[in-house]
Amino acid sequence: MGAGPAALCISAELIQKGLNVSALASHSPDKPWPNTYGIWAEELDLLGMSSLLRHRWKDTVSYFGNGNNKGGDAPIIHDFDYGLFDQEAFQNSLLEKCSGMEWLIETANEIRYVDQITEVVCISGNIYRARIVIDASGHSSRFIRRPNHGSVAQQAAYGVVGRFSLPPVDKDQFVLMDFRPDHLTEKELKEPPSFLYAMDFGQDLFFVEETSLACAPPVSLSTLRKRLLARLSHRGIKIEEIVHEEHCLFPMNLPLPYRNQPLLAFGGSASMVHPASGYMVGALLRRAPALAKELSESLSIDPALDSSELAEKGWKVLWTTELIQRHRLYQFGLKRLMSFEEELLRSFFATFFKLPKKDWSRFLANTLPFPKLVLVMFKLFIISPIKVKLGMMGLVFY
Numbered sequence: 001m002g003a004g005p006a007a008l009c010i011s012a013e014l015i016q017k018g019l020n021v022s023a024l025a026s027h028s029p030d031k032p033w034p035n036t037y038g039i040w041a042e043e044l045d046l047l048g049m050s051s052l053l054r055h056r057w058k059d060t061v062s063y064f065g066n067g068n069n070k071g072g073d074a075p076i077i078h079d080f081d082y083g084l085f086d087q088e089a090f091q092n093s094l095l096e097k098c099s100g101m102e103w104l105i106e107t108a109n110e111i112r113y114v115d116q117i118t119e120v121v122c123i124s125g126n127i128y129r130a131r132i133v134i135d136a137s138g139h140s141s142r143f144i145r146r147p148n149h150g151s152v153a154q155q156a157a158y159g160v161v162g163r164f165s166l167p168p169v170d171k172d173q174f175v176l177m178d179f180r181p182d183h184l185t186e187k188e189l190k191e192p193p194s195f196l197y198a199m200d201f202g203q204d205l206f207f208v209e210e211t212s213l214a215c216a217p218p219v220s221l222s223t224l225r226k227r228l229l230a231r232l233s234h235r236g237i238k239i240e241e242i243v244h245e246e247h248c249l250f251p252m253n254l255p256l257p258y259r260n261q262p263l264l265a266f267g268g269s270a271s272m273v274h275p276a277s278g279y280m281v282g283a284l285l286r287r288a289p290a291l292a293k294e295l296s297e298s299l300s301i302d303p304a305l306d307s308s309e310l311a312e313k314g315w316k317v318l319w320t321t322e323l324i325q326r327h328r329l330y331q332f333g334l335k336r337l338m339s340f341e342e343e344l345l346r347s348f349f350a351t352f353f354k355l356p357k358k359d360w361s362r363f364l365a366n367t368l369p370f371p372k373l374v375l376v377m378f379k380l381f382i383i384s385p386i387k388v389k390l391g392m393m394g395l396v397f398y
């Protein structure tokens, strides 16, 4: 169910396993995805998929105002390639793998279980039956049940692809986080922090996006737009042409779904967004094969398995104990970060990127085994300034 990256990633793998798959989505799968997806290039190199990148930057930096309240323009050099998907190529390559699959252009309205088999009731009134349904309908799925842990932090961003009176970043450069606060008023410095995510697309085209990593309630898009314009104007930059505007809002710490439900999920609906960074596409590509393998092997061993039995097997592979442990640790970290005021946050990130590259990059990709993740977080604690240490322990009060 769905036609976003999660639906296509999992469908492609299920089809490769020879399963009989139909997809149901509100719109045609050829409709271009609305978001621009970025990823650390190494994640795609390891999957042999880096040809799907439209842009790849070698000059990748962040600015944390030296991590102190004196400001400062010295960048932290990541020396690690970052890429942006060629949206069309990525979507088409997954659709090619799904070739032959039936597409039902319908909107699901209700999901019910009849004789242990799943029925999807659509707004049109049509009903479809399946041995198992995988809900890949995004972060706000109405069908997946999950506990209520109170308010959910959202990542929010306002971005512009456009032409500017002066280059907002250096030629051929990618800026992961520009947290420099020198354009903010005293009052704004006390509000939830945001940073600039920016890149040079070439041919005088740049993408600049003011981003709030995670906040509950979310920072409004109008505030982010205002901050972006103030940040640019402080550097004497005007937007001359808007080619595309991006509005971004999605949950960072959605509770994990109940794993005893007969409906399986994948992608945003399965809370697969990395709670510390907001990235998910790499995880979709890495985690889809194991889920497809499990479903196909389970069905070949026992072709009579019903929705509940299959979903139980699927949930166990999708959210292994190891992945749940890591997820909880990341969520704990995020909660702490959300309590940091802007100077502390800058100091935290300046320290984070002092970790060895193999540690911070695998932390961000969620590819560190749990014991190693604990070790890296411990290392981070050790090398942090005392104020950040206190913040991590929840001992900073404002």
Ligand SMILES: Cc1cc2nc3c(=O)[nH]c(=O)nc-3n(C[C@H](O)[C@H](O)[C@H](O)COP(=O)(O)OP(=O)(O)OC[C@H]3O[C@@H](n4cnc5c(N)ncnc54)[C@H](O)[C@@H]3O)c2cc1C
Residues within 6 Å of the ligand: 001, 002, 003, 004, 005, 006, 007, 024, 025, 026, 027, 035, 036, 037, 038, 039, 106, 107, 108, 109, 136, 137, 138, 139, 246, 247, 248, 249, 250, 266, 267, 268, 269, 273, 278, 279, 280, 281, 282
């Ligand atoms: C603006 C933005 C930028 C992002 N940038 C990045 C990034 O750079 N890198 C990264 O890794 N992650 C990024 N993310 C996070 C995450 O990867 C995306 O949110 C991603 O699109 C989620 O994929 P999905 O397939 O789970 O859901 P979606 O992409 O939301 O797709 C859901 C699909 O389900 C369909 N659907 C929904 N309800 C129904 C229904 N009832 N019946 C039938 N069909 C239904 C929709 O039509 C759609 O096809 C970004 C998110 C946003 C919002």
